[in-house]
Amino acid sequence: xxxxxxxxxxxxxxxxxxxxxxxxxxxxxxxxxxxxxxxxxxxxxxxxxxxxxxxxxxxxxxxxxxxxxxxxxxxxxxxxxxxxxxxxxxxxxxxxxxxxxxxxxxxxxxxxxxxxxxxxxxxxxxxxxxxxxxxxxxxxxxxxxxxxxxxxxxxxxxxxxxxxxxxxxxxxxxxxxxxxxxxxxxxxxxxxxxxxxxxxxxxxxxxxxxxxxxxxxxxxxxxxxxxxxxxxxxxxxxxxxxxxxxxxxxxxxxxxxxxxxxxxxxxxxxxxxxxxxxxxxxxxxxxxxxxxxxxxxxxxxxxxxxxxxxxxxxxxxxxxxxxxxxxxxxxxxxxxxxxxxxxxxxxxxxxxxxxxxxxxx
Amino acid sequence: xxxxxxxxxxxxxxxxxxxxxxxxxxxxxxxxxxxxxxxxxxxxxxxxxxxxxxxxxxxxxxxxxxxxxxxxxxxxxxxxxxxxxxxxxxxxxxxxxxxxxxxxxxxxxxxxxxxxxxxxxxxxxxxxxxxxxxxxxxxxxxxxxxxxxxxxxxxxxxxxxxxxxxxxxxxxxxxxxxxxxxxxxxxxxxxxxxxxxxxxxxxxxxxxxxxxxxxxxxxxxxxxxxxxxxxxxxxxx
Numbered sequence: 080x081x082x083x084x085x086x087x088x089x090x091x092x093x094x095x096x097x098x099x100x101x102x103x104x105x106x107x108x109x110x111x112x113x114x115x116x117x118x119x120x121x122x123x124x125x126x127x128x129x130x131x132x133x134x135x136x137x138x139x140x141x142x143x144x145x146x147x148x149x150x151x152x153x154x155x156x157x158x159x160x161x162x163x164x165x166x167x168x169x170x171x172x173x174x175x176x177x178x179x180x181x182x183x184x185x186x187x188x189x190x191x192x193x194x195x196x197x198x199x200x201x202x203x204x205x206x207x208x209x210x211x212x213x214x215x216x217x218x219x220x221x222x223x224x225x226x227x228x229x230x231x232x233x234x235x236x237x238x239x240x241x242x243x244x245x246x247x248x249x250x251x252x253x254x255x256x257x258x259x260x261x262x263x264x265x266x267x268x269x270x271x272x273x274x275x276x277x278x279x280x281x282x283x284x285x286x287x288x289x290x291x292x293x294x295x296x297x298x299x300x301x302x303x304x305x306x307x308x309x310x311x312x313x314x315x316x317x318x319x320x321x322x323x324x325x326x327x328x329x330x331x332x333x334x335x336x337x338x339x340x341x342x343x344x345x346x347x348x349x350x351x352x353x354x355x356x357x358x359x360x361x362x363x364x365x366x367x368x369x370x371x372x373x374x375x376x377x378x379x380x381x382x383x384x385x386x387x388x389x390x391x392x393x394x395x396x397x398x399x400x401x402x403x404x405x406x407x408x409x410x411x412x413x414x415x416x417x418x419x420x421x422x423x424x425x426x427x428x429x430x431x432x433x434x435x436x437x438x439x440x
Numbered sequence: 441x442x443x444x445x446x447x448x449x450x451x452x453x454x455x456x457x458x459x460x461x462x463x464x465x466x467x468x469x470x471x472x473x474x475x476x477x478x479x480x481x482x483x484x485x486x487x488x489x490x491x492x493x494x495x496x497x498x499x500x501x502x503x504x505x506x507x508x509x510x511x512x513x514x515x516x517x518x519x520x521x522x523x524x525x526x527x528x529x530x531x532x533x534x535x536x537x538x539x540x541x542x543x544x545x546x547x548x549x550x551x552x553x554x555x556x557x558x559x560x561x562x563x564x565x566x567x568x569x570x571x572x573x574x575x576x577x578x579x580x581x582x583x584x585x586x587x588x589x590x591x592x593x594x595x596x597x598x599x600x601x602x603x604x605x606x607x608x609x610x611x612x613x614x615x616x617x618x619x620x621x622x623x624x625x626x627x628x629x630x631x632x633x634x635x636x637x638x639x640x641x642x643x644x645x646x647x648x649x650x651x652x653x654x655x656x657x658x659x660x661x662x663x664x665x666x667x668x669x670x671x672x673x674x675x676x677x
Contacts, residue, residue, distance in 0.1 A: 126565050152568045165566040169584045169668050181580065182571035210669055228570050 086132035107279035125152035158225030179228035338401020363407035459601035462540035474552035504610025544597030555589020595657035
C-alpha cells in the first residue's frame with residue numbers, strides 16, 4: 080500500500096505545497112506548529128479540499144483537482160486520530176469504539192473488537208463515558224475507534240500533544256504495538272523529535288508550508304543543516320542499538336551498536352530489546368586521548384570524518400565510530416586547539432545522563 | 441380548589457392538548473430551521489432568520505389576523521385545504537394549535553440553534569472519517585448532543601402555547617369546548633359580573649400547570665445535559 084500526496088493549497092497568505100509518498104509503516108510529518116502539517120492530514124482524510132494536486136492510494140485516485148475528483152471523507156476509510164481525541168461525549172467507550180459499524184460496509188466482528196480492546200488495554204473502560212477518562216485513556220480509545228473502522232490508512236495528528244511526559248511514553252508503547260501489527264501506511268504528525276525518532280521509519284520534514292526534505296529517520300534527524308527547519312529539534316545522531324545489559328545496582332543499562340557500547344541511565348527495556356537513542360550534537364565532546372579522572376561514562380574511539388564550517392564560533396564535527404557517524408558540536412577555538420582535521424583519530428565523550436530515552440524498534 | 445368542575449377539567453385538558461400538538465407540529469420544522477441556521481450559510485440567511493423571529497416582535501393579534509387571512513375558509517391556503525383535503529382549521533382547536541405553534545416557533549428555533557452551535561464541529565468531522573454521511577452525523581452526533589437545547593425549546597414553546605391569547609382569539613375565536621383555552625376562559629370570566637372567583641380558580645390552575653411543565657422539563661434537561669456532558673447516569677458517581 081502506497082499513499083502518494085501532492086497538494087497545493089492557498090489559504091489567505093499561507094501557501095502549502097506538499098509532495099511525498101508513504102508506504103507501510105510510520106511516516107512522520109515533522110515540523111514546527113504552523114508548518115501546515117494538519118492541513119496536509121486533513122487533505123489526506125478528505126476533510127479539506129486543496130486548491131490543486133492529487134492524492135492517490137495505490138492506483139485509486141482520492142483527489143484530483145484537474146479531473147474534479149474528491150472522494151468524501153466518509154468513503155475513504157482513512158482512520159483519523161485527532162489531537163484532542165474527539166470522542167463522542169454522549170456515547171460510552173464501547174459505543175465509541177463500534178461507532179463505525181453503523182455506517183461501514185463491513186461490520187467489525189466481536190473478535191476484532193476483543194482484539195483491539197486487549198491490544199490497547201481498554202477492557203476496564205468499556206462502559207465509561209469519555210468525561211470519565213484520563214487524557215491517555217481518551218487517546219487509546221480514539222486509536223481503537225479509528226482501527227475498528229478497518230482503515231486503509233491511519234492518520235495521527237499530534238495524538239500525544241495534550242498529554243504529560245508519563246502518559247506520552249505510555250501511549251507511544253501502544254502506538255508501537257499497533258504499528259507492528261497493522262500493515263497500512265500510518266501518517267504521524269508531530270513537532271517532537273523524540274516521538275518521531277521513536278516511532279517513525281520515514282520523516283517528511285515540513286517548514287512554512289513546504290516539504291524541506293524527506294528520508295529515513297536516521298538520516299534526516301541527524302542532519303545539522305535542518306535544525307532551523309525543524310525548529311526545536313537540535314542536531315544530533317540517531318543510533319539503533321540493542322540492550323545488552325542491565326546494572327540494577329547503579330540503575331544503568333548497556334547498549335551495543337555498530338561502533339561500540341554505550342552506557343545509559345536506566346531504560347525501561349528488556350535485555351535483547353532493540354532501542355533507538357538520540358545523542359544531541361552539543362552533548363558530544365572530543366578528546367585526542369582517552370581522558371582519566373573524568374565522570375564521563377562513554378568514551379568511544381573514532382576518526383574525524385568531516386568538519387563543517389559553522390557560524391557564531393561553533394563547528395559541527397562528524398566522527399566515524401564504527402559504521403555510525405556521530406555528530407559533535409564544539410567551538411571553533413577547540414577545533415584549532417586540538418588541531419582537528421579529517422582522518423584524525425579521536426575519542427568522542429558522551430555523558431550517560433545526556434542520552435534521550437527513545438526506545439523502540 | 442379540588443375537585444375541578446367538568447368545565448374546568450375540559451378547559452385544562454383542551455389547553456394541554458392544544459399546547460402538546462403545537463409543540464409536536466413545530467418540532468420537526470424547528471429542528472430543520474435551527475440546523476440550517478446553525479450549520480449552513482446560504483444567500484438570504486439573515487432574511488430567513490428575521491422572518492422566523494417575526495412572531496416574537498409582532499403584536500400577537502397581527503399574527504392571528506394574518507393566519508385568519510391565510511388559513512380562513514376563504515383564505516388562499518384555507519380554501520385549498522378544504523377543497524382538496526376537507527380540512528378546516530379556522531375556529532377549530534387545530535387552528536388554535538397552529539396559532540400557538542407559530543407564536544412559539546422562534547423560541548424553539550432559538551434554543552435549538554444555540555445548542556447546535558455549541559457543538560464542536562470537530563466531532564462531526566470525526567464522525568465523517570468513521571463513515572457517517574450527512575444524515576448519519578445529524579442523527580448520531582448533532583441531535584443527541586443538542587438534546588438539552590431541544591428539550592428547552594420544547595418547554596419554551598409549550599409554555600408559550602399555554603399562555604397564548606392574542607393570536608388564538610383572533611384566528612379561532614373563543615369557543616367553549618373547541619378553542620377556549622385557559623387564558624381565553626379567564627378573559628371570558630372577567631368580562632361577566634360575578635366571574636371573579638371562577639377566574640381566580642383558573643388562574644391558580646394555570647400557575648400549577650406552568651410550574652409542573654417547568655419542573656418536568658428541568659428534570660429532563662438536567663438528565664440530558666449530564667448524558668451529553670458525559671457523566672454516567674448510573675453508578676460510578
